[in-house]
Amino acid sequence: MCMLSRKATCNSHGQDSSYFLGWQEYEKNPFHEVRNTKGIIQMGLAENQLCFDILKSWIANNPDAAGFKRNGESIFAELALFQDYHGIPEFKKALTEFMSEIRGNKVSFDPNHLVLAAGATSANETLMFCLANHGEAFLLPTPYYPGFDRDLKWRTGVEIIPIHCTSSNGFQITETALQEAYLEAQKRNLRVKGVLVTNPSNPLGTTMTRNELNMLVSFVDEKGIHLVSDEIYSGTAFSTPSFVSVMEILKERKCDENGSQVWKRVHVVYSLSKDLGLPGFRVGAIYSNDDMVVAAATKMSSFGLVSSQTQYLLAAMLSDKKLTKNYISENHKRLRQRQKKLVSGLQKAGISCLKGNAGLFCWVDMRHLLRSNTFEAEMELWKKIVYEVRLNISPGSSCHCTEPGWFRVCFANMSEETLDLAMQRLKAFVTEYYNVPEVNGHGQNSRLNHSRRRSLTKWVFRLSFDDRSPIPGR
């Protein structure tokens, strides 16, 4: 048998992570409102399915954009032939204006500094190829999106060093944690090329504070390294505090004027997969003030260009300012409502979460449900939730969280009824498993002592073998 590359045979694709395993279990037994009501409800997929009606209605009213036409004339051939890696100018203009609009027009983006990529997946990998050599490192605050292990490291050979964040301060990045991570890299003889943050954060569902952002900019300035800000969820910041982009911070600090050059080392990644709910269209982008990065990334985008058909459709859509204005505000409203529903449903089950103001998920605190304060206990609980409660949620360990017991639970990829059902299942599980009385709306719940919990564990296992499901049927 001929050997493949090391990349092909190792695990750096990260797909053995529980993040993806939960997905696989879901695939085997997916919930359906009619056809499979006992199936696993997908709450591990950060998708935005709340505003398709707005897009569909726009399409119905704009047949030209959809049908390869301009002023009624077919431009199919033009589009089919267009493979210029600079992208369709109208599309980049519309996309940069949309990015500005999301940021309340406090910053503007130059389309000539925008590079298209096949999704944020491709954008992040391309940036790593541009900014770091094989064996060099980026610092990332934990918890972070599990896909980064693949996107940033797999084919690039770049290392990730975690910046440990904890619940003690709502998982905010501290100066100490940053310095510690930097030192850790040095101890391991790894050259740090930059810091990568996701803002709003996945999986926390929070926006970064001005303090954090300023601290980061100062840090990378001092160290002479890069800062990549993945702002893929920028359009999902649905309540206060409002979203502040790192670009705003640079503007406030007048970074392009004081000669520090740090503004050239700050790069933003964007995508339409979350804000517009179009992950299938593979629309990603890199924004950089550094001409060399733009030039190199543009050439690399040959490996993952955006289909011209899609560029054309979205150019028309995003140039319609009435649509974008309406979409952004309606999107916020619906996400806010839906998040509230999840939070209150969790509360009824005696479960709290980190106070979130953005994203498509909540960072849920189930530490009190752990048998012990360990990741083994977290895995045990997770398996119960996947197999018995039949909810696919993402365990914090898959996001490299340093504290066991946290889970990411998505709320925007299902109907309201399905969310209600999921919360009912969860509540029933907590009630039965922990034998706790019905909790009131203030989220109070009692803790069991360890020995009673252990005997309950045995009891639940016997129950499952006896085929008696704690989950109410529909």
Place this chain on the structure above:
Amino acid sequence: MGFTLSNQQQQLSKIATGNGHGENSPYFEGWKAFDSNPYHPTKNPHGVIQMGLAENQLSFDLIQEWVLNHPEASICTAEGAKEFKDIANFQDYHGLPEFRNAVANFMGNVRGNRVTFDPDRIVMSGGATGAHEMLAFCLADPGEAFLMPVPYYPAFDRDLRWRTGVQLLPVACESFNNFKITRAALEDAYEKAQKANIRVKGLLITNPSNPLGTVLDRETLKSLVTFINEKNIHLVCDEIYAATVFTQPSFISIAEILEEEEVECNRELIHIVYSLSKDMGFPGFRVGIVYSYNDAVVNCARKMSSFGLVSTQTQRLIASMLSDNEFVDRFIAESARRLKARHAKFTVGLEEEGTTCLKSSGGLFVWMDLHKHLKEPTFEAEMALWRIIIHEVKLNVSPGSSFHCPEPGWFRVCFANMDDQTMEVALERIRNFVLQDKEAAVVAMKKKKRCWQSSKNLSLSFNRRSRFDEVMMSPHSPIPQSPLVRAT
């Protein structure tokens, strides 16, 4: 106060600051010359005609007609909109099942249904560009090598090497036997690698060939299979031009060779790269395919395809179009017929002035032999000739050296990316150049003997030049300069 260039370079990766992107090659230089002065029949009749871009523009009318008659194929029309949400939301790297089925079906059709393809072995990529890089990542580690017969498509230097660290080692092919890939040349290349301590992981061929336009015969294909099997290395076959074969000898796919009884081969070594950019003329849609007979490669490539998936909007359109067997059969036949007609017109026109091309049966270009016009048989002379062709004859053609051709004087000239009238203009320019060059040669000779002849000949060539200008004012245009692409 600011960072020096070397500081800035240190800030970025070696990949970003080096030349591995290959865009300093003359292949791309010619493009730039065209971009700054593009031909237009009325707006810029003295501009450069693009003959360096291998695009298939001859059969769009058929596709446009199909698209108009099948509004349900687009998720954005009234007929197709009910699927909008599901399609826009679908990011599974397995791709839409109907897409994979349709592509597998199409690949079989293109090969005359002599072989079938398993949809589960189809992996998406960002065009063939993405497919090649992906395969290189899967099959080889940095420092390892692929063997590549010359001449080859210039961008392979970028696609296979730039970010992967993989090397490309040439397999010598020569014009005396029509650039055939011989066993001896393969062995020679392999041995050279061994001596240099470079581990060879595979052999990459393009069949039909770019830039030659020729197809590999059965014997050669079998000998390649035997070779790689013996050495236990991979064989990557880029079949991107499969449906552009318009005459005999016809195209034989590696997939067919594998089905032959007497061929013994570990199938897990065989991988096919495909795309819709050439056969259908859809480079803008970025539909690249990796088809591997190796399960581990399919699995790995599938995960890597996350970096270059095909937009589901496009998958949906393609799935619909390529499952229409009646349309596909008609398209393949008509496209081949038009390519044949265009190729014939072009090559006959050239031959009338004594310009020959390598005999070919496919592709979107000819491999033109201009060695007679070289001042001397060197690559410097080839470059000098190329600059004359770009800047004076005003045709962007691609010099053989950019394809790593071992012999100077060959040029790849594309013929399928323009309308008939533009082709006539191009032919006329070539004819005039050839004549002028012959005359110049005669003049140079005569000048050695009788100086006073030169003014007469100059006035002759002056007259010819004004006829040249008339011809260039052709009123018909190819696809008008796209407003989508703004020249900077």
